[in-house]
Amino acid sequence: MIVSETQRLRIRAWKETDRDLFFEINNDPKVMEFFPHRRSREESDALFDRVGRGITETGLGFFAVALKDDDRPIGFCGLAYTDLAPYLPKGTVEIGWRLAVPFWGKGYITEAAFDLLRFGFEEKGLREIVSFAIPENTRSTAVMVRLGMHRDPTRDFNHPRIPADKPQLVRHVLYAMTRADWQAQRART
Ligand SMILES: CC(C)(COP(=O)(O)OP(=O)(O)OC[C@H]1O[C@@H](n2cnc3c(N)ncnc32)[C@H](O)[C@@H]1OP(=O)(O)O)[C@@H](O)C(=O)NCCC(=O)NCCS
Secondary structure, eight states, X not given: OEEEEOSSEEEEOOOGGGHHHHHHHHHOTTTTTTSSOOOOHHHHHXXXXXXXXXXXXHSOEEEEEEETTTOOEEEEEEEEEEEETTTEEEEEEEEEEEEOGGGXXXXXXXXXXXXXXXXXXXXXXXXXXXEEEOTTOXXXXXXXXXXXXXXXXXXXXXXXXXXXXXXXXXXXXXXXEEHHHHHHHHHHO
8 A cells, every 4th residue: 555655755554575674773772762662573573563453444554664766665654543641632643753774864754744744634634633752852853843843832741651760751742733734834835
């Protein structure tokens, strides 16, 4: 299943042959710097299966991002239902990303995520898309800013699923975009 194609990228469902790349990103200390732990091969494969099932069941999820020229996977980017009640109620849709380090600094995630905002608002009829990160993860919050998402400090929250031995990863800042914001941004450009 191909979700969409941009100038340089293909956003698509995962293929069995993508498992190595999926493990590479989920085990890389640099990619996982702001997450509680790196994943073993077994954990990565289990997550790979869960993500694939989520895409099949909901039509949304963290999709593979591949180079359009040769279909080589380089990371993931997607829209997913998140349930972090009471901070983010059930039904909230987040946009998120992870990219293999050799592909950082080329604008790939901004390109993929921008098209996923279009997909979410224009094809799926979503009313709002949020994104969140710890404040120190400035590469990620920079993507949110480049996309035109708005920081909403009133919705910053303490992530309820961060283990007790990682207090530095608890506080999250939230950015959001509504469908009206998206339409206004499209009208301007
Ligand atoms: C977050 C993450 C995806 C951002 O990757 P990134 O490469 O910085 O982001 P983009 O793909 O949007 O690229 C933007 C960079 O490419 C540069 N760039 C080059 N060509 C570009 C182009 N055509 N268009 C836009 N930017 C371009 C930008 O200047 C920017 O570089 P800079 O940070 O040095 O200013 C990546 O750092 C990552 O995977 N981090 C680990 C996982 C993670 O933390 N995920 C988020 C959890 S909340």
